[in-house]
Amino acid sequence: MPALLLRERTIRGVISQLTTLYLSNRTRISRAVYITLFVALINRVRNAIAEQKAASVREAALRASGASVKLTSPDDGDAATKKRKKVELNREFFRSLLRLMRIVVPGWRSKETRLLISHTFFLVVRTLISVKVAAMDGAIVKALIKGNGREFLKRIVWWMLIAVPATFTNSMLSYHQAELSLRYRTRLTHYIHDQYLSKLTFYGISALDDRIKNPDQLIAVDVAKFSNSLAELYSNLAKPFLDMTIYTASLSKSVGGEGVVFMSLLVQLSASVMRALTPPFGKYVADEARLEGEFRFQHSRLIDHSEEVALYAGHAAEKDTLDKGYFTLIKHVNYILRRRFYHGFMEDFVIKYFWGALGLMLCSVPVFVKIPGGAVLNMGDRTESFVTNRRMLLSASDAFGRVMFSYREIMELAGYTSRVSTLLDTMDDIQAGHFEKKLVSSSGTEDNEAVLKGRGKVVESENIVFIDVPIISPNGDVLVKALSFSLKPGDHLLVVGPNGCGKSSLFRILGGLWPVYGGTVYKPPFSDIFYIPQRPYLSRGSLRQQIIYPDGLRTMRAKGTTDAELLSILRILNLEHLVELYPEGWDAEAEWRDVLSGGLQQRVAMARLFYHRPRYAILDECTSSVTLEAEKVMYDSAKASGITLMTVSHRRSLWKYHSRILQFDGQGNYVFTKLDADKRLRLEDEKEDLEVLLRQVPEIERRIEELTAA
Numbered sequence: 190m191p192a193l194l195l196r197e198r199t200i201r202g203v204i205s206q207l208t209t210l211y212l213s214n215r216t217r218i219s220r221a222v223y224i225t226l227f228v229a230l231i232n233r234v235r236n237a238i239a240e241q242k243a244a245s246v247r248e249a250a251l252r253a254s255g256a257s258v259k260l261t262s263p264d265d266g267d268a269a270t271k272k273r274k275k276v277e278l279n280r281e282f283f284r285s286l287l288r289l290m291r292i293v294v295p296g297w298r299s300k301e302t303r304l305l306i307s308h309t310f311f312l313v314v315r316t317l318i319s320v321k322v323a324a325m326d327g328a329i330v331k332a333l334i335k336g337n338g339r340e341f342l343k344r345i346v347w348w349m350l351i352a353v354p355a356t357f358t359n360s361m362l363s364y365h366q367a368e369l370s371l372r373y374r375t376r377l378t379h380y381i382h383d384q385y386l387s388k389l390t391f392y393g394i395s396a397l398d399d400r401i402k403n404p405d406q407l408i409a410v411d412v413a414k415f416s417n418s419l420a421e422l423y424s425n426l427a428k429p430f431l432d433m434t435i436y437t438a439s440l441s442k443s444v445g446g447e448g449v450v451f452m453s454l455l456v457q458l459s460a461s462v463m464r465a466l467t468p469p470f471g472k473y474v475a476d477e478a479r480l481e482g483e484f485r486f487q488h489s490r491l492i493d494h495s496e497e498v499a500l501y502a503g504h505a506a507e508k509d510t511l512d513k514g515y516f517t518l519i520k521h522v523n524y525i526l527r528r529r530f531y532h533g534f535m536e537d538f539v540i541k542y543f544w545g546a547l548g549l550m551l552c553s554v555p556v557f558v559k560i561p562g563g564a565v566l567n568m569g570d571r572t573e574s575f576v577t578n579r580r581m582l583l584s585a586s587d588a589f590g591r592v593m594f595s596y597r598e599i600m601e602l603a604g605y606t607s608r609v610s611t612l613l614d615t616m617d618d619i620q621a622g623h624f625e626k627k628l629v630s631s632s633g634t635e636d637n638e639a640v641l642k643g644r645g646k647v648v649e650s651e652n653i654v655f656i657d658v659p660i661i662s663p664n665g666d667v668l669v670k671a672l673s674f675s676l677k678p679g680d681h682l683l684v685v686g687p688n689g690c691g692k693s694s695l696f697r698i699l700g701g702l703w704p705v706y707g708g709t710v711y712k713p714p715f716s717d718i719f720y721i722p723q724r725p726y727l728s729r730g731s732l733r734q735q736i737i738y739p740d741g742l743r744t745m746r747a748k749g750t751t752d753a754e755l756l757s758i759l760r761i762l763n764l765e766h767l768v769e770l771y772p773e774g775w776d777a778e779a780e781w782r783d784v785l786s787g788g789l790q791q792r793v794a795m796a797r798l799f800y801h802r803p804r805y806a807i808l809d810e811c812t813s814s815v816t817l818e819a820e821k822v823m824y825d826s827a828k829a830s831g832i833t834l835m836t837v838s839h840r841r842s843l844w845k846y847h848s849r850i851l852q853f854d855g856q857g858n859y860v861f862t863k864l865d866a867d868k869r870l871r872l873e874d875e876k877e878d879l880e881v882l883l884r885q886v887p888e889i890e891r892r893i894e895e896l897t898a899a
């Protein structure tokens with residue numbers, strides 16, 4: 190606060206100095222300069238006070254929300270999110286915009302810079318042509334009033350001639366704007382794709398972090414809107430500023446600088462009132478984009494799970510959800526429309542009519558007021574000067590109006606900037622290993638954080654070894670406090686335990702999806718471990734691509750694999766008929782997720798394993814939909830190929846393929862030991878027999894009691 194007071198005092202001192210100077214030196218030019226300086230200084234003081242107030246409010250909010258905590262509880266989590274979502278024209282906005290600008294215009298020598306320069310050139314040309322047209326307009330009317338036919342015709346010919354460069358310039362401006370918007374979008378999309386698809390960021394955004402709900406909407410829609418808004422804003426701002434400068438200079442020549450300064454003051458004043466009354470359109474736009482994204486996401490969920498919903502007859506429940514999403518969106522859009530209506534009403538009144546009246550008064554200056562040193566005007570000259578001035582003034586006030594209207598556009602740009610830069614910031618954080626997730630665990634926060642603070646080590650090795658590694662879910666739940674086990678090639682591991690105990694999570698750590706919060710993990714490189722989930726991912730593309738995914742055709746050829754070898758893989762799994770399914774054979778493209786049954790999909794996923802032949806394979810319930818015979822072929826062939834298997838399964842039939850077992854109890858405890866499948870199966874059978882006998886005990890006891898009583 191003292192710094193602010195000092196700044197205020199200094200500015201007040203300067204104002205009083207200026208007043209003294211002004212009173213002692215009353216020339217017209219200096220008066221105009223003083224008034225402009227006054228306004229600028231007063232604005233500065235006002236802005237400084239507002240900025241300081243906003244900063245202290247923000248600071249208090251930050252302190253209250255505890256935003257430095259990574260895991261936030263469901264209640265206070267929203268405070269941190271709200272802080273981020275606030276959309277204002279503040280330093281944060283300019284910082285974010287600058288960052289995005291550096292991406293979309295990467296350097297002075299870039300194509301975008303050249304486009305911007307040529308865009309600016311055409312903007313200047315257009316304004317100069319408009320000034321010329323205004324003067325020609327006046328001259329035509331003057332010739333008309335004087336009844337000079339020759340002069341009139343000559344002017345009309347000139348008028349038509351100037352129309353050629355004028356229309357060309359207009360078309361060039363539209364072209365430049367569209368081209369700039371497209372280039373910005375391309376740069377930004379490439380940048381985001383590079384980040385999003387590196388270091389597993391796409392996984393982090395959807396599974397480990399709560400900040401971005403629908404990255405698809407952000408990348409596909411909001412980036413385009415941001416690019417459009419930025420390209421539009423440049424022409425919407427650069428042109429009117431240029432127009433205002435040139436027209437005001439021309440106007441002040443004919444109506445006197447004092448008049449222009451006075452009118453500018455009135456305009457400034459009304460503009461400040463309007464700005465104060467302008468609703469936060471930037472925030473509205475950001476919220477609208479978010480709600481659009483959520484509505485779209487609900488639709489894509491229905492598309493993804495159409496079969497399940499249809500079998501559950503869940504259409505009514507889904508309709509409810511969709512209607513609710515649409516209603517929330519439309520309620521917000523309606524609210525914006527209403528705010529826009531009132532704001533547009535005020536904007537139109539002030540800009541078109543109030544400023545129009547001021548302009549007409551200004552145009553009348555040469556008619557009613559004798560400008561010192563100016564010539565006495567006759568009827569023709571008066572008309573010419575009025576028409577020219579009026580035309581210039583209309584353009585100048587239109588330009589000013591556009592600057593004012595563009596305030597709303599800037600706010601909207603601020604909304605898109607905030608959305609896109611939140612995505613960039615989140616991606617940076619995720620790549621640096623910082624996640625923000627709401628804490629839903631009922632277990633103590635302190636406990637979780639104590640574990641979360643320790644950073645585990647990952648060391649490359651031929652074997653897989655876990656030493657005191659905790660398994661912690663992204664929600665902060667500690668599933669296992671410290672897990673230790675070791676595997677070497679040929680040690681086939683079976684992982685068992687109740688639902689939700691952390692079996693798949695163990696492999697998420699092994700695959701590098703979840704961070705290692707403590708201990709040490711020794712593991713081979715990513716390319717040596719292949720993962721097959723219960724619902725295999727079938728990509729878009731040809732049948733061949735389903736087998737070789739994630740390799741492409743070129744990589745497959747580079748590895749020296751032929752279609753004949755792929756066919757022999759399909760034969761092992763009894764899948765060779767797939768190649769005859771479509772006339773295009775291996776090149777056939779289809780929505781494979783719908784075309785293939787669940788069991789066939791699992792077999793295709795196994796074919797992938799045989800194509801890649803990794804050192805280790807994680808098989809996560811990946812045979813749940815195939816017959817026991819098919820399962821036997823799959824496991825026998827995989828082992829014969831020298832692949833070390835790590836299986837998660839509840840099926841007893843799979844035990845015999847493994848030599849080690851990792852058994853979780855669901856309470857955070859585990860046992861890692863050698864697996865003698867035959868012995869274990871015998872024990873399990875005996876246990877089951879005893880349990881059946883045990884269940885019969887009450888019935889036997891009741892019968893004994895009956896017999897005793899009889």
Ligand SMILES: Nc1ncnc2c1ncn2[C@@H]1O[C@H](COP(=O)(O)OP(=O)(O)OP(=O)(O)O)[C@@H](O)[C@H]1O
Nearest residue numbers: 396397662663664687688689690691692693694695
């Ligand atoms: N992305 C995630 N965000 C938050 N929690 C998660 C996430 N993924 C898993 N979890 C939680 O981690 C816990 C362990 O999940 P995991 O998938 O490892 O279970 P599992 O033992 O494989 O169970 P199942 O036998 O049912 O497949 C579960 O409570 C689950 O809700």
